Amino acid sequence: MSGxxxxxxxxxxxxxxxxxxxxxxxxxxxxxxxxxxxNRKTTLFVSDRWRATLTMPHDENNEHACTSCKVCETxxxxxxxxxxxxxxxxxxxxxKKVLDRYLYDLGMCTFCNLCVLTCPSDAIVFSKDFENAxxxxxxxxxxxxxxxxxxxxxxKEVKPEAEKSAPEAE
Amino acid sequence: MNYSQPxxxxxxxxxxxxxxxxxxxxxxxxLIEYVLIGVVLxxxxxVLALILIYAERKITAFFQSRLGPNRVGKWGIVQSVADMVKxxxxxxxxxxxxxxxxxxxxxxxxxVASMLTFGAIPFGQGLQVVDFNIGVFYVLAVSSLxxxxxxLAGWSSNNKYSMVGAMRSGAQFVSYELSAGLAxxxxxxxxxxxxxSEIVESQRYCWNLFNGHISAVIAFVIYLISGHAETNRGPFxxxxxESELIAGYHTEYSGLQFGFFYLAEYLNMFIIxxxxxxxxxxxxxxxxxxxxxxxxxxxxxxxSYLWFFAKAAVLVxxxxxxxxxxPRLRIDQLLNLEWKYLLPINLVNIFVMVLLVLSGLTLxxxxxxxxxx
Amino acid sequence: MAEQIIFYILAxxxxxxxxxxxxxxxxxxxxxxxxxxxxxxxxxxxxxxxQYLMAVQIAVYAGGIMVLFIFAILLTHKPGESAPSxxxxxxxxxxxxxxxxxxxxxxxxxxxxxxxxxxxxxxxxSDIKYIGLTMMGTDKYQxxxxxxxxxxxxxxxxxxxxxxxxxRK
Numbered sequence: 090m091s092g093x094x095x096x097x098x099x100x101x102x103x104x105x106x107x108x109x110x111x112x113x114x115x116x117x118x119x120x121x122x123x124x125x126x127x128n129r130k131t132t133l134f135v136s137d138r139w140r141a142t143l144t145m146p147h148d149e150n151n152e153h154a155c156t157s158c159k160v161c162e163t164x165x166x167x168x169x170x171x172x173x174x175x176x177x178x179x180x181x182x183x184x185k186k187v188l189d190r191y192l193y194d195l196g197m198c199t200f201c202n203l204c205v206l207t208c209p210s211d212a213i214v215f216s217k218d219f220e221n222a223x224x225x226x227x228x229x230x231x232x233x234x235x236x237x238x239x240x241x242x243x244x245k246e247v248k249p250e251a252e253k254s255a256p257e258a259e
Numbered sequence: 260m261n262y263s264q265p266x267x268x269x270x271x272x273x274x275x276x277x278x279x280x281x282x283x284x285x286x287x288x289x290l291i292e293y294v295l296i297g298v299v300l301x302x303x304x305x306v307l308a309l310i311l312i313y314a315e316r317k318i319t320a321f322f323q324s325r326l327g328p329n330r331v332g333k334w335g336i337v338q339s340v341a342d343m344v345k346x347x348x349x350x351x352x353x354x355x356x357x358x359x360x361x362x363x364x365x366x367x368x369x370x371v372a373s374m375l376t377f378g379a380i381p382f383g384q385g386l387q388v389v390d391f392n393i394g395v396f397y398v399l400a401v402s403s404l405x406x407x408x409x410x411l412a413g414w415s416s417n418n419k420y421s422m423v424g425a426m427r428s429g430a431q432f433v434s435y436e437l438s439a440g441l442a443x444x445x446x447x448x449x450x451x452x453x454x455x456s457e458i459v460e461s462q463r464y465c466w467n468l469f470n471g472h473i474s475a476v477i478a479f480v481i482y483l484i485s486g487h488a489e490t491n492r493g494p495f496x497x498x499x500x501e502s503e504l505i506a507g508y509h510t511e512y513s514g515l516q517f518g519f520f521y522l523a524e525y526l527n528m529f530i531i532x533x534x535x536x537x538x539x540x541x542x543x544x545x546x547x548x549x550x551x552x553x554x555x556x557x558x559x560x561x562x563s564y565l566w567f568f569a570k571a572a573v574l575v576x577x578x579x580x581x582x583x584x585x586p587r588l589r590i591d592q593l594l595n596l597e598w599k600y601l602l603p604i605n606l607v608n609i610f611v612m613v614l615l616v617l618s619g620l621t622l623x624x625x626x627x628x629x630x631x632x
Numbered sequence: 633m634a635e636q637i638i639f640y641i642l643a644x645x646x647x648x649x650x651x652x653x654x655x656x657x658x659x660x661x662x663x664x665x666x667x668x669x670x671x672x673x674x675x676x677x678x679x680x681x682x683q684y685l686m687a688v689q690i691a692v693y694a695g696g697i698m699v700l701f702i703f704a705i706l707l708t709h710k711p712g713e714s715a716p717s718x719x720x721x722x723x724x725x726x727x728x729x730x731x732x733x734x735x736x737x738x739x740x741x742x743x744x745x746x747x748x749x750x751x752x753x754x755x756x757x758s759d760i761k762y763i764g765l766t767m768m769g770t771d772k773y774q775x776x777x778x779x780x781x782x783x784x785x786x787x788x789x790x791x792x793x794x795x796x797x798x799x800r801k
Contacts, residue, residue, distance in 0.1 A: 098600060105584075105585065108584045108585060109580060109581070109584045111584070112322055112580060112583055112584040113580070115322055115323070115324060116321050116322050116580075118324050119324070120320075120321070120324050120325060120326050121324050121325070122320075122324075122325045122326040124326070124329070286633065286634065289634075290634075358658065358660070358661070360661060360664075361660065361661060361664060364664065391683045391687075392683065392761075393683050393684050393687050396684070396687045396691070397683070397686075397687045399687075399691065400687040400688075400690040400691035400694075400695065401690055403690070403691060403694055403695025403696075403699075404671075404690065404694050404695070406695070406699055407664075407667065407694060407698060407699065407702065410699065410702045410703070410706065411660075411664060411702070413706075414660055414702070414705075414706055415660075422706070425706070426703075426706060429699060429702075429703060429706075433699060436695065594797065595797070598793055598794060598797050599794070599797060599798075602790065603794075606790075
């Protein structure tokens with residue numbers, strides 16, 4: 090009985106000291122806190138799978154890939170996307186429907202990714218820019234296609250072949 | 260041996276006393292001095308609390324590999340000032356069914372008890388407000404007032420969580436006060452006086468902690484444990500265990516009244532550290548070695564209050580270290596620890612100390628040339 | 633002069649809170665007011681220079697007895713409960729008794745005040761060393777026996793506490 094008492098006491102003291110040793114080591118480890126607004130450009134990591142807001146990538150000629158087929162609009166479960174078309178005349182004199190405005194309401198979006206999955210021409214993607222807070226709800230409604238942008242011509246997709254043949258010609 | 264002490268605050272107080280006594284009759288001079296002392300103590304009380312809160316938050320964060328407050332000011336230094344301003348302008352909410360008088364009085368009990376103890380602490384050479392010849396006993400006596408504040412707060416809140424918290428706190432405080440008292444009494448046996456200034460003076464060349472070796476170290480550890488338990492901080496924080504009791508006895512308090520409890524908690528932590536410093540670690544006395552006059556002179560250049568606060572800071576750090584290392588005790592474990600371990604050990608320990616002192620086996624007794632005053 | 637002022641303040645506090653302690657209907661408030669009275673008495677001891685007595689007063693009453701009182705009240709009463717008021721006949725009897733007690737006490741104090749004064753002059757001081765020696769001494773007016781009895785009592789309490797704590801096994 091008394092043996093138990095003292096061995097228990099010393100065991101207890103020893104285990105407490107071991108615990109304090111652990112925390113002492115912890116005191117000197119590198120701190121893991123990420124200081125958010127400052128580390129935006131440096132250590133901030135956002136996963137590639139993160140769906141922050143819908144965007145439509147434009148290339149350097151201010152051209153996008155959207156054919157305004159409205160597949161995204163019909164697939165959207167809660168009417169977040171609104172594709173507005175306009176009719177233009179091509180050089181050959183044909184009438185053609187092209188994208189006029191691509192409207193996206195971030196406030197309605199559930200980030201289900203259906204629009205991106207079903208887009209036949211991969212014209213839209215979810216970006217990683219997560220800082221989407223605004224002061225009014227209206228600001229959440231955005232137009233994704235830039236001013237004066239137009240549909241990327243089909244011939245650009247065959248461009249890689251042209252590049253391959255070019256060195257041979259030399 | 261007289262050493263030069265250029266930075267000592269007692270020069271300022273002596274000069275002030277001289278000026279006041281020269282300018283007006285003694286009664287008024289004393290009155291002004293008393294008021295000044297009161298103001299200085301209150302300011303010190305508040306400022307210390309701010310520093311302690313900041314230190315606690317920062318050290319806590321480091322123990323959890325975080326950075327802690329780092330937004331308000333460089334390294335978040337002004338954070339606790341901002342928190343203080345917030346708590347000062349917060350509304351004090353009176354719950355409808357509380358016992359109004361007691362609900363209002365309870366926080367003052369806490370703050371007055373720790374203020375009274377605060378006054379008896381020797382902060383530095385000549386920086387002690389009251390120096391009773393029963394110093395240690397006085398400190399023990401007035402610090403026991405705080406528990407009444409806790410009990411009244413728990414009762415008057417008319418809330419079961421507060422009530423359970425207060426009951427737990429009462430049981431804890433009453434039992435651990437015994438250990439703390441006996442541990443201090445062990446040291447009183449060693450130094451042969453209860454007067455805090457004389458206890459400090461007797462540790463000029465050898466701290467009590469080393470002077471009484473085995474016995475003193477045991478008493479020191481027991482005092483730190485029981486003092487830590489008296490302040491209701493983790494791992495002994497079951498009176499305010501968030502997961503079971505919301506906030507324990509101060510659940511219903513808000514604004515400045517809660518601030519009083521908060522302040523008293525932090526200051527009690529400091530007071531425990533300060534008393535341990537005074538009784539075990541030589542108080543404000545700089546480290547000195549007999550015969551090394553140059554070394555002693557260099558040590559005396561560092562003012563005594565800095566020595567005091569540095570030693571106390573180390574003990575506060577240990578208290579935080581313990582707080583963030585161990586999980587919370589259950590109430591039966593808590594009482595087991597006190598009544599089955601600390602108290603019997605303490606009783607044996609005080610007896611061992613008496614034997615040590617009587618047979619001259621203390622360091623000052625064995626080597627009077629090296630350690631004796 | 634300062635001591636006089638402090639004495640009158642303390643006296644007023646003692647008188648007020650004594651009356652409040654017996655006149656309030658809530659028992660825990662009564663206990664609190666009693667505590668104020670006891671603390672003010674400790675203040676009186678301090679004015680007289682009996683620091684040891686002051687510390688004992690605070691430690692024993694505030695730290696011990698009042699905590700015990702409040703604990704007992706906490707365990708036996710409901711918050712917000714008031715004591716029922718007594719019938720008038722009973723109240724009159726109580727009033728008579730207390731006035732009688734007051735008269736008796738006043739009589740004793742007034743007739744013995746000179747004696748008490750000479751007693752207090754007789755003590756050589758309230759120095760802790762003197763008190764300690766008196767406590768441990770075996771001469772006339774020294775208290776070794778009482779001290780031993782008290783320590784035995786405390787030891788018995790501790791052993792009892794340990795026994796209660798060990799019972800579960």
